[in-house]
Amino acid sequence: MHPDVLEALAGVDRILHAGDVGDRAILAALAAVAPVVAVRGNVDSGALARELPETEVVEIAGASIYMLHDLSALDLDPAAAGFAIVVSGHTHVPRIERKGGVLFLNPGSCGPRRFRLPVTLAHLTIGEAGTEAKLTTLVPGEVR
Numbered sequence: 001m002h003p004d005v006l007e008a009l010a011g012v013d014r015i016l017h018a019g020d021v022g023d024r025a026i027l028a029a030l031a032a033v034a035p036v037v038a039v040r041g042n043v044d045s046g047a048l049a050r051e052l053p054e055t056e057v058v059e060i061a062g063a064s065i066y067m068l069h070d071l072s073a074l075d076l077d078p079a080a081a082g083f084a085i086v087v088s089g090h091t092h093v094p095r096i097e098r099k100g101g102v103l104f105l106n107p108g109s110c111g112p113r114r115f116r117l118p119v120t121l122a123h124l125t126i127g128e129a130g131t132e133a134k135l136t137t138l139v140p141g142e143v144r
Contacts, residue, residue, distance in 0.1 A: 018089030
């Protein structure tokens with residue numbers, strides 16, 4: 001985990017981790033900031049992989065969030081299923097996109113820098129006015 005992550009997350013109500021945790025100690029460190037919901041990524045193995053679900057559904061402030069690691073494995077229509085937000089990881093490419101009334105969020109990666117990608121995380125705001133996501137860059141880089 002990048003050393004600036006905990007400071008960047010200070011004050012959040014919840015942490016959603018889209019997989020590739022790598023080590024249970026990461027979840028413990030994040031849990032010291034706020035409650036954590038995490039899904040299994042392709043680098044998660046052994047006991048950690050058995051503990052983490054492939055998908056998770058989270059309700060926050062009336063918004064239903066579907067979490068999975070690899071967006072290409074999405075096997076449902078999120079809008080039809082009532083999800084306002086889909087959170088995924090896997091590519092490590094930060095991305096915020098709205099499609100069919102659903103906010104798709106890939107916060108990128110805030111672990112070791114990969115390829116030429118920036119080290120990022122995202123803040124998600126859910127309120128009466130709707131949902132909004134904002135990327136925070138910890139280490140600049142190029143998005144391919």
